[in-house]
Amino acid sequence: DGGITQSPKYLFRKEGQNVTLSCEQNLNHDAMYWYRQDPGQGLRLIYYSQIVNDFQKGDIAEGYSVSREKKESFPLTVTSAQKNPTAFYLCASSTGQFYGYTFGSGTRLTVV
């Protein structure tokens, strides 16, 4: 089955540690995205990539980093510079403007 997989589903980290969230898709989609969901704020774009080896900052990129070395993979690193990292993180992929996104099931990151 084609889909998009995020792992792990739940992640706990101590403050000051970097953590990497995994996102893999086998849909052959060119574009991939990372969003963050906080209560009452909807989905905010962190980073996106429309092609391998290229990515752009979204609306809230500070404290995050990404890489896109393979079409299938778009990992997100939450660095210690991110002031409020505790959130629900969603990865998505897309094949073009008029097809919308396919989302992963999300990773709940809790920093203590």
Next chain:
Amino acid sequence: DQQVKQNSPSLSVQEGRISILNCDYTNSMFDYFLWYKKYPAEGPTFLISISSIKDKNEDGRFTVFLNKSAKHLSLHIVPSQPGDSAVYFCAASGVASGSRLTFGEGTQLTVNP
């Protein structure tokens, strides 16, 4: 600058009645609109979309209406069912933004039996 807004954080309706969820946008370059449904601790799933060349799109119990002059769209669910209880996100895209979607804040719909 919130380009897509869903002004109602929550909506509660009785089973069998109509649910109407609203969404406003400010960017006149948006030309494609989508609705997503999200359950807790899961990723959003695509529900229905509409292109700016149309003013209505229907899929079963779900209908989306687009009023371009008012920069407003709405999602109608009729009849509403308890399983429809979820957060609904409105999203928009335009040629200038490519495949990137801009989302609203979401509306929590609760359908009471």
